[in-house]
Amino acid sequence: MVATFKNYRDLSAFAANKIIRLVKHKKNAVLCLAAGDTPALTYHLVVETAKREAISFSEIIFTGLDEWVGIGPDIPGSCYHFLQQKIFGPLGIKKTQIHFFNSMATDLQQECNRINTIIQTVRGIDLALVGIGLNGHVGFNEPGIDPAGSAHVVTLDEVTSIVGQKYFKTNTALSKGITLGMAQIMQAREVLLLAAGTKKAAIIRRTLKEDISNAVPAGFITTHPNGWILLDEEAAAEL
């Protein structure tokens, strides 16, 4: 389903409401949340509502979506740091509730295996909230990805390495990522893909108008039975 909202705030309120409703309905839901500029307001609204309505997240399980290889959790710009600031910290989420990639691990393949096992153990993801890269990536599932893949280490697309600088104060070498695979995202019971702003208009056009293939990984989400592409009017401008 594609839903277009008047503005970024309305889009964020819709996504936040989906998370809140799930958490109210399923105390031990498994959430997979993306870092990035786009979901920031969604998380702010989730925190605001959870506090106002005293909604407990104490049994919710969080799985990581992706992380920059070699960028530790304490570094501003890492996906973990972002989520810690925006949602884990403000909601008082315990470390034991969070299953995130350790991108500093010496054996990254073992780290992928660990996360794959956790996702199976928790019986899959209830809700995955993802963004879309300017190249159509989802998590770090870059163009050309194997859609059947599980967690893996990836050499980042040039676009991702360049655009990723926006999260860091100083120039940071970003060459590899570790990410859930497209298949794991597609196996989530519900997927929300958020895109806002004019800079996303061209890739949203490609996502929704081109034949679905790994050239634009976000396109796969349009085939998910509970997949939502949530756009503001600017991101929808070329449709």
Ligand code: PGA
């Ligand atoms: P953004 O990142 O929300 O910061 O635009 C999206 C992404 O690369 O997935």
